[in-house]
Amino acid sequence: MKMTRAAVAAALAATLAAAALSGCGSSGAAAAKNVKELRYQGWVGQVTPPELAEDLGYLGDVKLKWIGNTISGPQDIQAATTGDIDFGGAFNGAIVKLKANKAPITAVIGYYGADKDTYNGFYVKADSPIKTAKDLIGKKIGVNTLGAHAEAVTKTYLSRNGLTPEQIKQVELIVVPPVNTEQSLRQGQIDVASLSGPLRDKALERGGIRPLYSDFELLGAFTGGSYVLRNDFLKKNPETVKTFTTGVAKAIEWSRTQPRDVVIARFRDIIAKRGRNEDDTQLKFWKSYGVSSKGGAITDKDFSTWIEWLSSTGEIKSKDLKPSDLYTNEYNGLASGGGAQ
Known part of the structure; x- marks a missing residue:
C-alpha cells in the first residue's frame, strides 16, 4: 500500500508523541541502571551483527531479547524511539529525518552498507x-x-x-x-x-x-545504516551500551576476517538454534555486511550525504542539523581515536 506524504507525517507525529509520553513514565529498560537485557527486532532468515556478536560471546553478560521481526528500518528506529525496543537500525537518511523531527535518539555504530559484493x-x-x-x-x-x-x-x-x-x-x-x-x-x-x-x-x-x-x-562504497538508542537509555546505561556497541564492532570485524564459508556455517548454526522456523537457503549467497569502516565507526560523511540530499528536496532544513548532532563513536571500543565524534 502506498502511503501519502500526509500519512507518513501523521505516523511520525504519533511516534514522537508516544516517545514523549514514554519519557515521562518509567520504562523497564531505562529505569534500571545498566540493564543487562536489550530488546530488539530481527529479520527473517538473516543474522544481524548483534545476533552474531552474542553468539560469538562478544556481548559478555549483556543478553538480547528478540520480540519479533521487522521488514522496515524506519519502523525499527521508531520502535526504539518510543521505547518498545532498546535499539533499532535503519538507513542513515531515515535517522536524519527522525532526528530532524526532534526524536531523542543517537546513532552509535554502522551495521550495513554497500560494496562491490553487497549492494x-x-x-x-x-x-x-x-x-x-x-x-x-x-x-x-x-x-x-x-x-x-x-x-x-x-x-x-x-x-x-x-x-x-x-x-x-x-x-x-x-x-x-x-x-x-x-x-x-x-x-x-x-x-x-x-x-x-x-x-x-x-x-x-x-x-x-x-x-x-x-x-x-x-x-561507491559506503556505510548506509546505523543502530540508534534513546538518549535517556545511553545516559542511564553507558557500560551496557559500550559492551553492546564494541561487541557488534568486533562481530563486524570477525565476519570480515573469517573465510566466507566459516561465517555462513556460523549463521546457519545461529538460525537453527534460535528456532524461528526460518528458511536458511539464502545464506549461501551471503558475502558481507558491506560496512565501509573498521568496526562500524561512524563518520560525518555517513550522515552529511543524506542531510544535503534531504535539504535539497525540502524535506528538512540543513541549517538546523549537522552530522555531529546525529551520532557518537564514544561507545565503540574499535573506533579510531577512542571516543571522538
Whole structure:
C-alpha cells in the first residue's frame, strides 16, 4: 500500500508523541541502571551483527531479547524511539529525518552498507522496455518501505539522470515485502524490483532479470545504516551500551576476517538454534555486511550525504542539523581515536 506524504507525517507525529509520553513514565529498560537485557527486532532468515556478536560471546553478560521481526528500518528506529525496543537500525537518511523531527535518539555504530559484493540493486525483467531513467516515468518500483534507503537511491538516480521534480513524482514507489519482491516483478505487478543481499543473488541465479541501477554504482562504497538508542537509555546505561556497541564492532570485524564459508556455517548454526522456523537457503549467497569502516565507526560523511540530499528536496532544513548532532563513536571500543565524534 502506498502511503501519502500526509500519512507518513501523521505516523511520525504519533511516534514522537508516544516517545514523549514514554519519557515521562518509567520504562523497564531505562529505569534500571545498566540493564543487562536489550530488546530488539530481527529479520527473517538473516543474522544481524548483534545476533552474531552474542553468539560469538562478544556481548559478555549483556543478553538480547528478540520480540519479533521487522521488514522496515524506519519502523525499527521508531520502535526504539518510543521505547518498545532498546535499539533499532535503519538507513542513515531515515535517522536524519527522525532526528530532524526532534526524536531523542543517537546513532552509535554502522551495521550495513554497500560494496562491490553487497549492494542494493534495482532490476527489471530481461525483456522489459525500460532502459533509462526517463523510461521509469509512470512506472512502479517495488521497495521494502517508503522514506528509506531504496527511495533515496532511486530519487538520486532519477535526479542525476535529468528528471525534473515533477517527473520524479510520476515514478511510483510501491511497498512490497522483500521476500515477495522478485515474484511481484516476474508477475508484472511492479516494473522494477529493489533487491539486495541473498534475495538479489537468488533472483539472479534464476535468470530472466537484468540490472538498471544500484547504490554502489551511484555512490561507491559506503556505510548506509546505523543502530540508534534513546538518549535517556545511553545516559542511564553507558557500560551496557559500550559492551553492546564494541561487541557488534568486533562481530563486524570477525565476519570480515573469517573465510566466507566459516561465517555462513556460523549463521546457519545461529538460525537453527534460535528456532524461528526460518528458511536458511539464502545464506549461501551471503558475502558481507558491506560496512565501509573498521568496526562500524561512524563518520560525518555517513550522515552529511543524506542531510544535503534531504535539504535539497525540502524535506528538512540543513541549517538546523549537522552530522555531529546525529551520532557518537564514544561507545565503540574499535573506533579510531577512542571516543571522538
